[in-house]
Amino acid sequence: MTETTPSGDNTLLRETAAIREIGRLERFLGPENYRIMVGLLKTPASIIGFVLIGVFIIIALAAPVIAPPVTPNDPYKIPRDGFSSEPQPMGSPWTRKTPPVPFWYEPIMGTDQWVHILGTSQGQYDVFYGIIWGTRTAFRTGLIVTIATFLIGIIIGSVSAYYGGIVDNIIMRVVDIFLTLPFILAALILAAVLTPRIGKSLFPAIIALVTFGWMGYARIIRGDILSIKERDYIMAARVIGVKDSRILFRHIIPNAIFPTLVLASLAIGDVVLSFAALSFLGIGTEVGYADWGQVLSFARNWITSLNTYWYIVVWPGLTLVLYVMGFNLVGDALRDVLDPRMRGKS
Amino acid sequence: MSANNDVLLHVDNLVMHFPIYRGVFQRQVGAVHAVDGVSFDVKRGETLGLVGESGCGKSTTGRTILQLYKATAGKVLFDGADLMSLKREEMRWMRRQMQMIFQDPYASLNPRMTVADIVGEPLMVHNAATGKEIQERVAHLLELVNLSPSFAGRYPHEFSGGQRQRIGVARALALQPSFIVCDEPISALDVSIQAQVVNLLEELQEQFNLTYLFIAHDLSMVRHISKRVAVMYLGVIVELAERDELYSQPLHPYTQALLSAVPIPDPLADARRKRVILEGDVPSPVNPPSGCRFRTRCPIADKICAETRPEFRQLKPGHFVACHFAERFLQ
Numbered sequence: 018m019t020e021t022t023p024s025g026d027n028t029l030l031r032e033t034a035a036i037r038e039i040g041r042l043e044r045f046l047g048p049e050n051y052r053i054m055v056g057l058l059k060t061p062a063s064i065i066g067f068v069l070i071g072v073f074i075i076i077a078l079a080a081p082v083i084a085p086p087v088t089p090n091d092p093y094k095i096p097r098d099g100f101s102s103e104p105q106p107m108g109s110p111w112t113r114k115t116p117p118v119p120f121w122y123e124p125i126m127g128t129d130q131w132v133h134i135l136g137t138s139q140g141q142y143d144v145f146y147g148i149i150w151g152t153r154t155a156f157r158t159g160l161i162v163t164i165a166t167f168l169i170g171i172i173i174g175s176v177s178a179y180y181g182g183i184v185d186n187i188i189m190r191v192v193d194i195f196l197t198l199p200f201i202l203a204a205l206i207l208a209a210v211l212t213p214r215i216g217k218s219l220f221p222a223i224i225a226l227v228t229f230g231w232m233g234y235a236r237i238i239r240g241d242i243l244s245i246k247e248r249d250y251i252m253a254a255r256v257i258g259v260k261d262s263r264i265l266f267r268h269i270i271p272n273a274i275f276p277t278l279v280l281a282s283l284a285i286g287d288v289v290l291s292f293a294a295l296s297f298l299g300i301g302t303e304v305g306y307a308d309w310g311q312v313l314s315f316a317r318n319w320i321t322s323l324n325t326y327w328y329i330v331v332w333p334g335l336t337l338v339l340y341v342m343g344f345n346l347v348g349d350a351l352r353d354v355l356d357p358r359m360r361g362k363s
Numbered sequence: 364m365s366a367n368n369d370v371l372l373h374v375d376n377l378v379m380h381f382p383i384y385r386g387v388f389q390r391q392v393g394a395v396h397a398v399d400g401v402s403f404d405v406k407r408g409e410t411l412g413l414v415g416e417s418g419c420g421k422s423t424t425g426r427t428i429l430q431l432y433k434a435t436a437g438k439v440l441f442d443g444a445d446l447m448s449l450k451r452e453e454m455r456w457m458r459r460q461m462q463m464i465f466q467d468p469y470a471s472l473n474p475r476m477t478v479a480d481i482v483g484e485p486l487m488v489h490n491a492a493t494g495k496e497i498q499e500r501v502a503h504l505l506e507l508v509n510l511s512p513s514f515a516g517r518y519p520h521e522f523s524g525g526q527r528q529r530i531g532v533a534r535a536l537a538l539q540p541s542f543i544v545c546d547e548p549i550s551a552l553d554v555s556i557q558a559q560v561v562n563l564l565e566e567l568q569e570q571f572n573l574t575y576l577f578i579a580h581d582l583s584m585v586r587h588i589s590k591r592v593a594v595m596y597l598g599v600i601v602e603l604a605e606r607d608e609l610y611s612q613p614l615h616p617y618t619q620a621l622l623s624a625v626p627i628p629d630p631l632a633d634a635r636r637k638r639v640i641l642e643g644d645v646p647s648p649v650n651p652p653s654g655c656r657f658r659t660r661c662p663i664a665d666k667i668c669a670e671t672r673p674e675f676r677q678l679k680p681g682h683f684v685a686c687h688f689a690e691r692f693l694q
Contacts, residue, residue, distance in 0.1 A: 249471035253534070256429055257485040258458035271475045 050275055056354035057347065066346030069339055077152040084149040085117040093150055093307045098133065099141040104319065104326045107136040116146075138315035138329045142305060148336050150307030155340060158223055158292045159285035165227045167281040170234025171274070177235065178242035179265060189239070192232045201294060203229045208300045222292055222301035230288070234277050241273035248272075279351060286344025293337055309337045371542055371574050372405040372428070377437035379420070379427045383649065396648045397423040399598035399656075400437075402675065405542070410568065410575040412589030412606070414582060414621070418645065420598040421578045422466075425544040428576070429463055430454055441542070459489055462535035464564075466547040468527035472519035478505070478530055479515035485537040504533040508563060525556035532563065542574045549584060561588055582625050586610055591681075594618045597656040598648055600675065604682040614684040614692045617657050655687070663688055 043051040057063045076083065086092035098111050110132050118131045135144040177188040208225035215221060245251065246269060254264050289309075295301055296310025297317075304311070312333040319326045378401075380394035398420045405411045413421050427434050430446055439446045441461060449457060465471035472481055483501045486492040492500050502512035508529040519527055528548060535543055545564065549557040565588060567573060579585050585592055586606060593603040594617065602615040613619045620639040627633045641660045646652055652659050658668035667687050675685040678693065 249465045249467055250473040252426075252431060253463070253465060253471050253531070254473075254484070255431055256458060256461075256463045257488060257534070257538075258455040259484065259488050260455070263488065267476075268473055272473070 053279075053351070053354050057350055060350040060353065062346045063350030066343045066348075066350065069343030070347070073152055073340055073343065074156070076149060077156050080149050080153055082119055082121070084146050085119050086150075087114055087116045093154065095142045095147045095150070095305050095307050095312075097141045097305070098137055098143065101141060102139050102318075104139060104329050105133055105137040105141065107134065107328050108132050109136065135332045136326075136328045138312060139318060140305075140315065142312070142315060144312060144329060144332055147307050147312035148309065148333055151309045151312060151333070151336070152340075154219070154306070154308045155289045155292075156285075158219055158226075159288045161223055162226045162230065162288045162292070163281050163285050165223075166230040166284075167234055167277070169227070169231040170236075171238050171277065173231065174235035174238035174277075175242060175265070175270065178239040178246070185239075188235075192235055195229065195232050198229060200229055201291060204291065205295060205298065205300060208295055212300060217301070217303045219302060222295045225295070226288060226291055230284075234281060237280060238273060238277045241276060242269055245269050245273045283344050283348040283351065286341040286348075290337070290341050309333050309340075313337070369406045370404045371407045371442060372576070373438075373440040374404070374424075374428060375402050375438040375440070377401045377424065377427060377439065378435045379423050379432055380435045393649050396598050396651050398427060399651070401595075401598075401600050403593055403600060403603060405574055405576055407541075408568075408572050408574055409590040410577050410588055412585035412592040413576060413578045413595060414580060414585050414592060415595035416580060416645065418648070419595045420648070421580075421595050422546050424595070425463070425546050425576060425578050429458075429461055429544055456489075459485075459491075459538040460540050461542045461544070462538065462540040463544045463546060464528075464531055464535050464548045467551050468524050468531055469519075469551075471531050472527055474519055477516055477518055478510075481519070481530060482515075482533045482537055485534060489538060491538060500537070501533075504537055505530075507536065507567070508533045523556075524552050525559060528552060528556075528560050529563065532560075532567070536567065536571070539571065540573070542576070545575055545577045545579075547579055548577075550579065550581065557584070564588070582621060594621065597645060597651055599656055599685065600683075601657065601686070602682075602684045603675075604679075604684075608679070608682055612692070612694070614678060614682065614689040615657075615686045616661050616663055619692075655685075657686075663691070 042054075046054060081092065086094075087096040088094060096114065096116055098105070098113060110130055115131050118129050122131065123129050133143055133145065135148065138144055138147070173188060173192075177185045204222070204225040207228055208221040211221035211224055251264060251268055254268050259268070292301075293308070293310030293313065296308050297314045299314065302308055302311060313330065316323075316326070316330040316333075319329060323330060377398055379398040380396055382391045383393045383395065384390065385392045401420075401424055403411065413424065415421050423432070426432055428439050428446075430439075430449075434447060437447075441457070444457065446454065446457065476484075479498065479501050482504050483492075483497045486497050486500055498515070501515055505512045505514060510526060510529055510533070514522075519530065522530065528551075531548075548564070549560050552560060561584065564575070568575060575588075577585065577588055589606050591604065592606050592609045593600050594609075594615065595601070596617050602609065602613065602618045604614075609618065610622065613622055616639070620641050623637065623639045627636070639662065643660050646656075646659055652669070654670050655661070655664070655668040655673050658664040661668065665688070671687075673685045673687045675683055677683050678689055
């Protein structure tokens with residue numbers, strides 16, 4: 018037992034360390050998170066999801082090029098081509114206030130005649146514009162709602178877990194109460210109440226979705242903090258004499274936040290779906306604002322004759338489906354990767 | 364300073380009960396009697412071994428001494444200072460003197476911090492060094508535990524168990540403490556690595572005149588490293604003596620049973636010796652037996668054992684035992 022002097026194995030240590038050489042990303046993320054990343058990038062479903070999300074990001078960024086706005090000051094206003102209620106089919110030409118023709122149009126279509134690529138909806142709103150500029154609305158509302166709910170959830174969950182005891186109990190019961198409310202209905206009512214007070218814009222719906230959307234994050238971060246709090250390295254930090262605030266921000270939260278972060282990044286799809294539902298029901302934005310729910314709602318009166326006017330519901334519907342599917346595919350893959358039984362594979 | 368300058372740590376009747384809450388109103392319905400009246404001294408520069416089976420309260424004792432739990436009762440004097448009466452900030456300052464090495468080297472290092480951050484954090488939070496000086500001290504500390512300073516930028520998961528445990532040792536040494544609680548520092552390691560770490564601990568003790576409270580359940584390892592050994596059972600110390608004295612003439616039936624369970628690497632000698640096999644399980648610390656804690660499993664238990672708790676008395680110079688019938692084993 019006394020044969021091995023500790024100084025004797027230095028060379029051995031150097032050698033084994035050389036074998037464990039790893040990349041910068043793995044170092045930064047830590048082994049567990051890195052494994053999740055690699056797992057995600059290797060699953061076909063999640064690759065499709067990432068591609069879909071990527072395409073939508075490109076569409077959102079390139080909106081002014083894909084569909085040049087008629088009124089540059091207010092690009093989110095869907096251009097109208099007249100006021101008649103009957104939808105016009107795909108490919109019908111613009112009759113008045115033709116928007117500027119983008120540079121990519123002529124090489125592809127062989128003409129500089131700007132048409133309603135995806136037709137017009139009730140009230141002659143151009144479906145193509147609604148979808149392209151609606152992508153920006155989707156990301157905007159998705160990001161605002163997700164970031165806001167995430168921050169609120171993190172703060173409430175951290176406070177709850179950190180103080181524990183009676184504070185924790187009260188906060189968690191409040192969370193339970195919020196969770197009993199039917200999400201869409203509660204959001205609908207709150208948005209409807211808010212709209213006359215703060216005016217028609219994206220905000221009533223955003224506020225409503227944030228108000229009823231933070232509980233999941235609060236619960237998850239609380240659970241993770243409670244589990245991290247009991248780890249030996251937290252005790253080690255206390256032995257060293259690290260102050261409580263530093264323990265929370267340097268030791269607990271960096272280790273606890275990843276699952277919540279992942280959940281939040283994938284919730285963008287769901288948020289957009291809820292937002293579209295509110296918008297379809299006429300809550301929130303001004304009529305004619307580029308937003309998928311709004312474009313879909315134009316089709317409401319034509320449901321009985323959709324075999325003629327299918328394009329007014331199929332295109333915006335398909336867009337919404339693909340968008341949500343992109344996030345959900347990544348989410349499903351993530352759930353598989355996070356499944357403990359999958360550990361060690363991939 | 365305390366009257367006896369030899370004694371670095373004096374633990375007096377330490378009690379640690381963890382309350383159990385039940386029901387909607389979180390009423391206290393009982394308590395886990397993890398540590399139930401433990402007293403001992405640790406002398407400057409010595410290693411006191413603390414042995415006992417899982418769940419007997421050895422780790423809790425170590426942690427309560429370091430004020431990681433708020434003790435239910437008792438006194439801990441460190442270098443004459445009463446730790447329990449210290450204010451938060453004073454205790455934080457006191458922690459420079461007393462450190463801990465953890466059992467599980469995989470759980471005791473923050474996975475999101477580099478080795479340099481982990482080993483340098485004590486220096487940083489106590490303003491013991493700044494900027495470049497921290498880096499130099501970290502490099503020096505890593506060399507001290509036989510790790511290459513070039514590892515400083517790496518994360519814990521890039522290391523093996525033994526290497527991680529040495530990072531933990533380097534962290535404990537950073538503030539140049541005088542006292543270290545080693546909470547089963549080797550039991551999570553491969554046998555081949557255990558010797559390395561123990562030898563390292565011994566070397567460091569010599570070099571820096573460290574005092575250890577060495578918690579373990581491996582009797583032969585404790586025998587190797589300790590000067591004196593305390594045996595714990597269900598929250599109390601049942602026997603405390605100089606190492607050789609304890610191993611050659613155990614006076615408590617529990618110690619005898621433990622020692623007889625240590626394998627001897629000689630089949631003939633092993634066949635000849637008498638094995639004391641304990642019946643049953645360790646009773647629950649929520650509801651410990653009356654009188655002597657060990658009586659439910661003790662081969663020599665009698666009526667008195669259920670009625671009075673045996674005093675922790677000195678039977679021979681430096682040899683303490685808590686048993687009504689310990690005299691029987693005196694030669």
